[in-house]
Amino acid sequence: MLLALLIAGKLLMKPGGDRPNKEEKITGKQHFWRDKKVKNGYRLQQNLLDDHARILDKDNIRKATGSMSAMEDKFERLASDSFLKPGDVIGVSRKWYDHYGVYIGEGRVIHYADKTKDFGKNVSIYETDLEGFTQGCKDYFVLHFPKAGGPPRKLRSSTDFTENPREGTGIFDFIFKAKYQLFSPEETIKRAKSRLGERSYNLTRNNCEHFALWCKTGVSFSRQVDMALSI
Structure with missing residues (x-):
């Protein structure tokens, strides 16, 4: 029962897709992040601990954060003309x-x-x-x-x-x-x-x-x- 409640709570708390994001400059050592794709000044990064991903611009400003599937899609859109x-x-x-x-x-x-x-x-x-x-x-x-x-x-x-x-x-x-x-x-x-x-x-x-x-x-x-x- 406890395990079921913990799983349900995690699902309720974890938003999917394109998560709310405040643009801010990423500084310091980022030990658990690795570049997956780089295109037109944007970087798609993956967190090594989970499926979490984020997009940074050429100034290291975080432009988006969310699931890897959603961020791959948004990365291509941000890095393209439209x-x-x-x-x-x-x-x-x-x-x-x-x-x-x-x-x-x-x-x-x-x-x-x-x-x-x-x-x-x-x-x-x-x-x-x-x-x-x-x-x-x-x-x-x-x-x-x-x-x-x-x-x-x-x-x-x-x-x-x-x-x-x-x-x-x-x-x-x-x-x-x-x-x-x-x-x-x-x-x-x-x-x-x-x-x-x-x-x-x-x-x-x-x-x-x-x-x-x-x-x-x-x-x-x-x-x-x-x-x-x-x-």
């Missing part, structure tokens, strides 16, 4: 919920929403620009799908943040049951475009998250709905 890649499932955290869409390249997004806001009388699947999707929010996220499977994780575009709103961790990971495959970026975009004009929005069964995840995985699911119903 954080976003065509075929990404992207999202933005509003005050009470996350809004999702599919990035199709050249600053364009396909999502399930009203023409002027996320909700309204004329909700449909349509194409808009990134600014229209984020509605002025500078910090957005991309979903990272771990190599080992399991629930997707948020990769925040920001490199300095104190919390990761509505990131499913701990006990909610046990609730996640979806089994999925990942479509290529080209197929993901094709699937998104195939549903342009659809007007069958349903908050609990066919919302923006259901749509975006279906485009990428073939499975229509929403962790926001699952967590709310579980609570």
Whole structure:
């Protein structure tokens, strides 16, 4: 019983994916850290004691920290010309919920929403620009799908943040049951475009998250709905 409680406590306390990070200069000897990748001034480092990883820039400023799988993905994005890649499932955290869409390249997004806001009388699947999707929010996220499977994780575009709103961790990971495959970026975009004009929005069964995840995985699911119903 004690062992089970300790394991459960560890799972509840350990956030997955892209963990909250405060940019700060790393100084002194770092005995348990080793460079794994170096690219365009960024270094991906792995902790020798666990699966923890971090990203440092050319000035030794910590830009991100989290699981190795998530940090490998974020490292490639930070070290490239654009954080976003065509075929990404992207999202933005509003005050009470996350809004999702599919990035199709050249600053364009396909999502399930009203023409002027996320909700309204004329909700449909349509194409808009990134600014229209984020509605002025500078910090957005991309979903990272771990190599080992399991629930997707948020990769925040920001490199300095104190919390990761509505990131499913701990006990909610046990609730996640979806089994999925990942479509290529080209197929993901094709699937998104195939549903342009659809007007069958349903908050609990066919919302923006259901749509975006279906485009990428073939499975229509929403962790926001699952967590709310579980609570």
